[in-house]
Amino acid sequence: MNLKDIGEFGLIKKLSGGCLVRKNHVIKGIGDDAAVFAHPAGEVVLVTTDMMVERVHFLRNATSGYNLGYKSLAVNLSDIAAMGASAREAFISIAIPENCSIEFIEDIYDGMKQLAAIFNVNLLGGDTTGSQRDLVINVVVVGSAPKEEILYRSGAKKGDVIFCTGSLGDSRAGSHLILNEIKGDSEPFKGLKNAHLIPKPYLREGKFLARCGGANSAIDISDGLSSDLGHILEQSRVGAHIYAEKIPLSENLKIFCRRFNFDPVRYAVAGGEDYTLLVTIARDQAKKIAEKYHETFKNPLFEIGEITDSNQLELEFSDEKKEMITPTGWDHFKK
Ligand code: ADP
Ligand code: MG
Numbered sequence: 001m002n003l004k005d006i007g008e009f010g011l012i013k014k015l016s017g018g019c020l021v022r023k024n025h026v027i028k029g030i031g032d033d034a035a036v037f038a039h040p041a042g043e044v045v046l047v048t049t050d051m052m053v054e055r056v057h058f059l060r061n062a063t064s065g066y067n068l069g070y071k072s073l074a075v076n077l078s079d080i081a082a083m084g085a086s087a088r089e090a091f092i093s094i095a096i097p098e099n100c101s102i103e104f105i106e107d108i109y110d111g112m113k114q115l116a117a118i119f120n121v122n123l124l125g126g127d128t129t130g131s132q133r134d135l136v137i138n139v140v141v142v143g144s145a146p147k148e149e150i151l152y153r154s155g156a157k158k159g160d161v162i163f164c165t166g167s168l169g170d171s172r173a174g175s176h177l178i179l180n181e182i183k184g185d186s187e188p189f190k191g192l193k194n195a196h197l198i199p200k201p202y203l204r205e206g207k208f209l210a211r212c213g214g215a216n217s218a219i220d221i222s223d224g225l226s227s228d229l230g231h232i233l234e235q236s237r238v239g240a241h242i243y244a245e246k247i248p249l250s251e252n253l254k255i256f257c258r259r260f261n262f263d264p265v266r267y268a269v270a271g272g273e274d275y276t277l278l279v280t281i282a283r284d285q286a287k288k289i290a291e292k293y294h295e296t297f298k299n300p301l302f303e304i305g306e307i308t309d310s311n312q313l314e315l316e317f318s319d320e321k322k323e324m325i326t327p328t329g330w331d332h333f334k335k
Pocket of ligand 2: 128
């Protein structure tokens with residue numbers, strides 16, 4: 001079935017079921033000119049938006065609608081997680097080319113609704129339009145937090161310990177497997193592809209870090225460690241020393257790197273789209289907070305380095321001396 005058969009309003013009606021997971025504060029969801037909802041008293045509003053464009057961020061024939069919907073929301077939830085806030089409402093705008101089936105769009109919404117339900121996020125509206133060629137999905141997420149809890153990129157201080165919440169490089173490897181159409185459904189390769197297709201938003205972990213009292217800055221790793229840590233360094237006017245061998249690498253990534261002859265540490269450093277959080281914590285509190293984190297999430301916070309006053313990002317590899325690096329992550333306009 002195509003959009004032509006049921007029209008814009010028919011589609012919206014089809015998609016609007018199962019969009020509300022927390023109803024009590026929603027006065028109007030999908031169906032009027034604007035959504036109306038109440039916000040927790042005493043908390044500030046956070047708004048983030050991220051767009052996924054066919055042939056730029058994804059290939060329609062290399063992903064499922066479900067995964068695409070899941071990821072479109074996940075990358076937005078990751079931004080809210082990196083601020084240490086809670087995600088509450090989402091808005092989805094979609095530009096649909098004629099050759100895209102209604103079933104594919106419904107799958108997109110299934111993926112989004114599944115993830116939204118896990119994190120208690122309502123889908124409260126959006127916009128629908130046609131497109132000449134490419135499918136475009138734009139998501140807006142509204143979050144909430146007490147003003148004094150929010151984690152900014154600009155708060156890192158000399159001496160802070162730098163941690164990340166999960167392994168790096170898996171998404172890059174998954175993307176390599178998908179783009180090069182490398183077949184093989186071994187568990188490690190499936191795991192890497194999933195890391196790329198359906199990334200985990202670290203919302204609960206972000207909230208924990210924002211509340212722990214010792215975290216000074218945070219960012220989610222969307223473009224790559226050097227690039228994203230670079231944003232913290234620039235905005236906080238500090239430097240960093242990273243011990244490359246401490247960067248967490250998954251067993252899946254090690255298997256992948258052996259197979260394709262990549263250096264796993266360098267591969268992980270330059271990888272993007274892992275959506276793990278990078279957080280800097282005051283040294284005197286770091287150990288205690290990392291222990292509490294481990295206890296709470298049954299996963300460690302990985303210590304990978306420290307904030308310095310050098311105004312540079314130094315990467316120390318075990319096999320050689322220090323390397324000063326310039327950000328190598330993804331930039332849409334620099335290629
Ligand atoms: P208007 O013409 O006033 O912009 P629309 O027809 O675009 O109204 O939207 C009608 C309702 O459907 C609104 O509540 C809007 O938020 C919702 N909506 C439209 N497109 C989408 C979509 N792709 N996903 C979710 N909600 C949508
Ligand atoms: Mg509209």
